[in-house]
Amino acid sequence: MSQNKNNSQTNVQLDLISEDKLAQMTPMEKIRLILDEVRSGKIIVLERGLTPGEEAKLIEMTMTEIVPDEFSGIEIESYPTKQNTSFLRKILGKTTTQTRLTVIGEANQLKTIKKDRDMISAIVTK
Amino acid sequence: MVINLFSWIKRLFKKKKAKIGIYGPPNSGKTTLANRIVRDWSGDAMGPVSHILHETRRARRREDITIETNGTTVTLDIIDTPGLATRIDFHEFMAYGLGEEEAKRRAREATEGVIEAVKWLDDLDGVILVMDSTEDPFTQVNVTVIGNMEARNLPLVIAANKIDMQKASPARIRGAFPQHPTVPISALEGVNIDQLYKEIAKRFG
Numbered sequence: 001m002s003q004n005k006n007n008s009q010t011n012v013q014l015d016l017i018s019e020d021k022l023a024q025m026t027p028m029e030k031i032r033l034i035l036d037e038v039r040s041g042k043i044i045v046l047e048r049g050l051t052p053g054e055e056a057k058l059i060e061m062t063m064t065e066i067v068p069d070e071f072s073g074i075e076i077e078s079y080p081t082k083q084n085t086s087f088l089r090k091i092l093g094k095t096t097t098q099t100r101l102t103v104i105g106e107a108n109q110l111k112t113i114k115k116d117r118d119m120i121s122a123i124v125t126k
Numbered sequence: 127m128v129i130n131l132f133s134w135i136k137r138l139f140k141k142k143k144a145k146i147g148i149y150g151p152p153n154s155g156k157t158t159l160a161n162r163i164v165r166d167w168s169g170d171a172m173g174p175v176s177h178i179l180h181e182t183r184r185a186r187r188r189e190d191i192t193i194e195t196n197g198t199t200v201t202l203d204i205i206d207t208p209g210l211a212t213r214i215d216f217h218e219f220m221a222y223g224l225g226e227e228e229a230k231r232r233a234r235e236a237t238e239g240v241i242e243a244v245k246w247l248d249d250l251d252g253v254i255l256v257m258d259s260t261e262d263p264f265t266q267v268n269v270t271v272i273g274n275m276e277a278r279n280l281p282l283v284i285a286a287n288k289i290d291m292q293k294a295s296p297a298r299i300r301g302a303f304p305q306h307p308t309v310p311i312s313a314l315e316g317v318n319i320d321q322l323y324k325e326i327a328k329r330f331g
Contacts, residue, residue, distance in 0.1 A: 047223045052273030059212055059270065066214055070231050073213025076266050080303070081273045091132040107213035115264040117302065 005086045010126040012043060012109070019048040027054045031061050038106050040067070043124055047104035049078045075110040078102035103117055128130045145203045147184045148245055150256035152179045152209030155287040157286055159256055159313035160186070160206035161263045166319070167191050172206050175246070178235035182208045195323045200331035207246055208239030210267040247274050252281040252330045259286045259294035259310065264301040280302060281329040285322060286306040291316045 004099060022030060029052065033113060035058075037044050054074070062074050079100040103110070103120060114121040160172040173186050186206045193200050205268045214236045219229035253275050258262055275282040284303060285294035289310045296310035307329065309322045 003127065052270060052277045055249055055266075055270045056244050056274055059210065060241050062212060063240045065216070066233070066237050067217050068233065070217035073211070076212050078266065078269060080264070080269050084309065107215070117264070 002018075012041065012124050012126055014043045014045065017044045017047065022046060022048060027051075027057060030054060032035055032057050034058060034104055035061060035065060035074075038104055039071060041106065041109070043103065043105040043110060046102040046104070049081075049099035051099055052081060071106070073107045074104055075107050075122075076102065076104045076114060077112050079120070079123065082118060130205060138310055139284075143201045143203060144251035145191065145205060145249065146207045146252050146254060146330055147207055148206055148254045149210060149243065149249045149271050151258070151261075151265055152211055154175070154209070154256045154258045154261075155313045156209065156256045157182050157206055159254070159287065160188075160204055162180075162316065162319060163193075163204060164188050165311050166194055166323075171205070176203050178224075179218060180209055180211075180214070180232065180239065181234070182206060183235040183239035184208065185242050190220075191321050193327055193329045195320070197330050198327040200327045202326075202330060204249070205246055207243035208236065209223075210243050210271065210316060214240070247271075247293055249288075251313075252309060254283050254285055254312075254326070256285045256287050259288050259296045259299060260291050263299045266302075272306065282306050283322070283325050283329050284290060285313070286310045287313050 025033070031054065034044055042052040057076070058076065061092055066073055081100065101120065105124065109126070110121045110122055110124055112120065135268050148160050150156050157173050157175045158256050161175065164170055164172045167247070168191060172188055173182060175181060185208065188204045190206050191202050194200065216229040216233035219232050220226060224232065253271060255268065255271050257268060272282065284299060284306050286299045288294055290295055290312040296308065300308040307325050308317060309325050311318045311322050
């Protein structure tokens with residue numbers, strides 16, 4: 001577990017992963033990293049988030065790892081994606097999706113209080 | 127107005143029949159809506175509904191549902207999918223009075239259902255995303271489904287369900303996702319369903 005005992009306080013490790021690091025990884029590498037880290041008790045913050053396809057794959061992989069009384073899944077929160085719809089891209093039908101900051105933790109550890117287009121409010125427990 | 131050349135060419139060679147998935151979080155009313163659509167246009171039903179989470183744990187497909195509205199006819203294959211979720215805890219089923227073994231079995235089947243629903247996303251021509259109007263619309267499930275449809279350039283209609291409930295706020299859903307058509311409905315009471323059929327014919331026809 002990543003929860004460190006320090007002066008009788010239990011801490012939760014927070015890992016912030018840069019856009020550059022994520023860009024060097026394949027979708028499966030990202031998903032494996034997220035699930036391994038989350039299952040070890042860490043909270044992961046992705047600077048640029050995952051693509052919608054990767055988010056769907058993460059949900060799918062999470063389901064395969066659920067074990068009663070051991071791991072019940074994840075809490076994942078990201079802002080809605082933005083579409084890059086310049087005139088030229090619209091003409092060519094090539095809009096691109098801009099992913100945004102994403103927070104992921106184990107379901108029992110991270111609880112979202114409130115979320116809107118531009119703010120995520122959550123509490124983290126040990 | 128900008129003409130999307132790619133979409134225009136796609137429309138020119140469009141398929142005669144579209145595969146439409148009904149998506150949403152557990153207990154948003156997906157099967158209730160699927161039942162209403164199928165019953166209205168074929169006289170049959172799609173599947174059982176329940177107040178317990180994850181009642182639908184296998185995707186169900188109903189072929190050749192022809193909807194006629196405002197002079198437009200559209201033929202669809204309707205796929206009622208299990209509720210999407212990022213967590214499934216068997217204890218939640220026990221809160222509905224299920225025994226531990228039954229709750230664990232249901233939880234296992236629910237996880238398989240979520241996987242099935244995710245896999246269907248790759249094989250659809252459009253989505254009806256059912257949201258519970260009494261709940262916060264910014265859930266990860268909603269964000270993920272909308273993101274996947276936008277990334278694929280596929281049409282999406284949001285059904286803001288449960289407007290018969292006192293706490294319902296379809297305006298909150300419309301405000302959250304203004305880029306997509308939102309139709310406030312009550313699938314249970316049949317409120318505003320004709321408006322939804324018009325939007326379905328317009329977007330998926």
